[in-house]
Amino acid sequence: MKVVTANRLLDGEVVFWKAGQWVERFADAELFADAEPGEAAVAVGKSQPTVIVEPYLIDVTESGSGLAPVSYRERIRALGPTNEPTHGKQAEGGEAIEALQHASGAARSSGRLDLIRRK
Amino acid sequence: MYLYDALDKEFLADRSAEFRGQVARRLAGELSEDQFKPLRLMNGLYLQLHAYMLRVAIPYGSLNVVQARRLADIARRYDKGYGHFTTRQNIQFNWIKLADAPDILDQLAEVDLHAIQTSGNCIRNVTADPYAGATAEEVDDPRVWSEVIRQWSTLHPEFSFLPRKFKIAITAAPRDRTAARVHDIGLVARRDRDGTLGFEVIVGGGQGRTPYVGPTIKEHLPAGRLLSYLQAVLRVYNRYGRRDNIYKARIKILVAALGAEEFARQVEEEWGKIDAARADLPDTELARIRGAFATTPFETLPATSAIFEANKAADPAFARFVRNNVKPHKKSGYAIVEVSLKAIGHTPGDATADQLEVAADLAERYSLNDLRVTHAQNLVLPHVKLDDLPVVHAALQKAGLATANIDLASDIIACPGLDYCALANARAIPVAQHIAQKFADADHAEKVGELKIKISGCINACGHHHVAHIGVLGVDKKGEEFYQLSLGGSGAEDASIAQILGPALPADKVAEAVDTLVDKYLSVREGDERFLDTFRRVGMAPFKEAVYADAH
Numbered sequence: 321m322k323v324v325t326a327n328r329l330l331d332g333e334v335v336f337w338k339a340g341q342w343v344e345r346f347a348d349a350e351l352f353a354d355a356e357p358g359e360a361a362v363a364v365g366k367s368q369p370t371v372i373v374e375p376y377l378i379d380v381t382e383s384g385s386g387l388a389p390v391s392y393r394e395r396i397r398a399l400g401p402t403n404e405p406t407h408g409k410q411a412e413g414g415e416a417i418e419a420l421q422h423a424s425g426a427a428r429s430s431g432r433l434d435l436i437r438r439k
Numbered sequence: 440m441y442l443y444d445a446l447d448k449e450f451l452a453d454r455s456a457e458f459r460g461q462v463a464r465r466l467a468g469e470l471s472e473d474q475f476k477p478l479r480l481m482n483g484l485y486l487q488l489h490a491y492m493l494r495v496a497i498p499y500g501s502l503n504v505v506q507a508r509r510l511a512d513i514a515r516r517y518d519k520g521y522g523h524f525t526t527r528q529n530i531q532f533n534w535i536k537l538a539d540a541p542d543i544l545d546q547l548a549e550v551d552l553h554a555i556q557t558s559g560n561c562i563r564n565v566t567a568d569p570y571a572g573a574t575a576e577e578v579d580d581p582r583v584w585s586e587v588i589r590q591w592s593t594l595h596p597e598f599s600f601l602p603r604k605f606k607i608a609i610t611a612a613p614r615d616r617t618a619a620r621v622h623d624i625g626l627v628a629r630r631d632r633d634g635t636l637g638f639e640v641i642v643g644g645g646q647g648r649t650p651y652v653g654p655t656i657k658e659h660l661p662a663g664r665l666l667s668y669l670q671a672v673l674r675v676y677n678r679y680g681r682r683d684n685i686y687k688a689r690i691k692i693l694v695a696a697l698g699a700e701e702f703a704r705q706v707e708e709e710w711g712k713i714d715a716a717r718a719d720l721p722d723t724e725l726a727r728i729r730g731a732f733a734t735t736p737f738e739t740l741p742a743t744s745a746i747f748e749a750n751k752a753a754d755p756a757f758a759r760f761v762r763n764n765v766k767p768h769k770k771s772g773y774a775i776v777e778v779s780l781k782a783i784g785h786t787p788g789d790a791t792a793d794q795l796e797v798a799a800d801l802a803e804r805y806s807l808n809d810l811r812v813t814h815a816q817n818l819v820l821p822h823v824k825l826d827d828l829p830v831v832h833a834a835l836q837k838a839g840l841a842t843a844n845i846d847l848a849s850d851i852i853a854c855p856g857l858d859y860c861a862l863a864n865a866r867a868i869p870v871a872q873h874i875a876q877k878f879a880d881a882d883h884a885e886k887v888g889e890l891k892i893k894i895s896g897c898i899n900a901c902g903h904h905h906v907a908h909i910g911v912l913g914v915d916k917k918g919e920e921f922y923q924l925s926l927g928g929s930g931a932e933d934a935s936i937a938q939i940l941g942p943a944l945p946a947d948k949v950a951e952a953v954d955t956l957v958d959k960y961l962s963v964r965e966g967d968e969r970f971l972d973t974f975r976r977v978g979m980a981p982f983k984e985a986v987y988a989d990a991h
């Protein structure tokens with residue numbers, strides 16, 4: 321399963337696609353079972369350059385405690401920095417956040433090659 | 440310290456206004472992200488995992504009190520109340536909003552601070568010895584030369600689009616606190632037998648994916664010819680650096696490909712073509728800049744202090760602090776005080792706004808309005824009277840800033856890693872925290888002695904792992920965070936690149952492995968050898984065996 325994510329232009333906040341909107345919580349993100357509708361959402365995102373920066377698809381999976389991004393990097397994006405548990409999205413707490421925090425196993429590489437060029 | 444004149448101030452204000460316009464055009468959709476990105480990077484603004492990150496230069500690691508307070512203020516108003524000091528004497532704010540960035544740059548400009556050339560393929564903030572003007576070891580004040588280079592390189596039209604970023608470090612002491620030998624150019628000031636000042640010029644050192652200790656291409660460059668010679672080095676690089684391949688674009692690759700001798704020859708040839716009268720700094724200008732640093736109002740004090748001695752005898756915590764964090768000063772009755780940003784369990788190099796303000800207050804009252812930052816991510820109060828040390832120590836203790844661990848195993852350098860950095864493979868901060876816990880017992884840490892542990896979250900090596908006594912590099916192994924250990928590096932005057940210990944370890948085994956390495960060292964060390972000395976004497980085998988015998 322896949323989710324579309326990006327950073328918001330104005331403040332850099334991590335956002336997720338939900339039926340035409342960009343939302344802040346991973347738990348609210350729209351799930352795509354197939355690649356095509358996800359790619360269509362990415363294409364819409366690319367046409368909104370004053371709203372978000374660099375939309376892309378990420379893999380999510382059942383992690384034992386709920387759905388979570390497969391890659392470690394994306395879990396940290398969905399939560400905030402692990403060294404400051406009160407900073408970022410995780411500060412809100414609650415079940416969905418805890419599920420993400422306890423997601424384990426099956427982490428795979430970010431799958432995003434050539435990051436040095438992207439930055 | 441050097442203060443900006445009207446020209447400098449006008450330039451900073453203009454630059455900030457220009458960026459405000461660029462941000463407005465980006466938000467209005469007149470600039471695409473591809474067009475805007477290079478512009479924001481020229482102003483130190485990155486997009487990281489959770490927010491924008493602003494990197495502010497601290498030229499030659501020197502802050503006055505007003506500047507330090509302003510950084511605290513920015514941390515509080517625009518960030519989450521803290522900042523991260525980096526290995527290149529910059530400070531990074533992790534939670535910046537694009538829309539706020541122009542205001543922040545204005546507020547920095549008000550106190551002569553900026554983010555210019557903290558990113559991009561230009562000459563970056565020059566790093567210098569944080570003990571400048573305070574240590575008796577130095578043959579000249581490196582801040583003078585750093586300021587010269589800062590003025591010369593800022594928006595230098597010829598060198599604003601180099602093949603790749605370009606980093607210069609400068610020291611004037613035999614003990615190198617700048618990692619000069621692993622910079623694109625390292626300058627080590629020396630005096631001839633007849634007292635003439637010159638620089639050893641080291642070119643083509645570097646870290647990243649291909650680490651090199653730079654070779655010396657000139658033993659004694661007359662100091663007055665510095666700028667023309669730098670110009671010649673940069674011209675050769677600008678012409679022949681590998682613009683075709685980002686991974687081969689640093690000057691180190693060019694120097695290694697040509698060989699140091701041939702590179703030096705080309706530089707000499709280029710140098711010969713440059714009109715020295717136009718390229719080198721006029722003596723009057725040098726004197727003006729020098730004057731700005733020559734006016735530290737030291738008092739004449741006795742070499743010893745009864746208050747200091749009495750406190751040292753009475754308070755073991757203070758005595759420990761003195762042993763580890765207090766260094767000799769060139770003026771009698773003064774000391775250099777290192778303020779550790781490596782409290783056990785905290786994020787290496789992070790300071791809260793409150794801590795920055797405490798440091799600023801102490802600098803104002805007790806250190807002649809001078810605060811420094813080190814490439815090891817700590818702060819320095821460079822000019823503290825021996826008489827004042829007990830009060831300063833007590834104030835630092837109250838602020839959580841008195842950890843007595845400078846250059847000990849818990850004084851770990853760590854980059855932001857995957858907790859913040861968009862390029863990371865793995866986290867660096869939690870690993871540093873785990874390792875530091877192992878050395879939380881201060882007696883144990885002191886017994887182990889000098890041990891420089893440095894951690895990077897990816898091969899870019901911002902955490903200097905290649906030049907660590909024990910280096911830790913985060914790698915991505917089938918999606919899990921793994922860590923490759925390496926031993927025997929040094930970024931100091933005895934620079935060397937660390938060698939890989941063996942297969943990468945999972946995150947939860949790293950601190951344990953470091954502990955094992957240290958136990959091995961303690962069991963084989965001779966006399967007062969440092970970890971590094973022992974490693975150089977006995978080699979890799981015993982350490983490798985200790986760690987991997989345990990693992991299997």
Ligand code: HEM
Nearest residue numbers: 436525526527645646647648853854855860899900901902
């Ligand atoms: C968080 C955003 C950062 C980004 C995107 C970033 C990016 C990079 C990259 C791409 C390189 C490799 C350059 C090359 O080999 O050509 C590099 C090297 C380096 N960075 Fe960073 N870095 C970041 C933060 C830091 C921090 C926090 C520090 C200090 C702790 C730092 C200090 C250095 C140093 C010392 C090097 C190695 C020396 C060199 O090859 O220039 N950087 N960085």
Ligand code: SF4
Nearest residue numbers: 854860863896897901
């Ligand atoms: S070493 Fe890698 S992970 Fe660490 S700050 Fe540099 S680019 Fe980021």
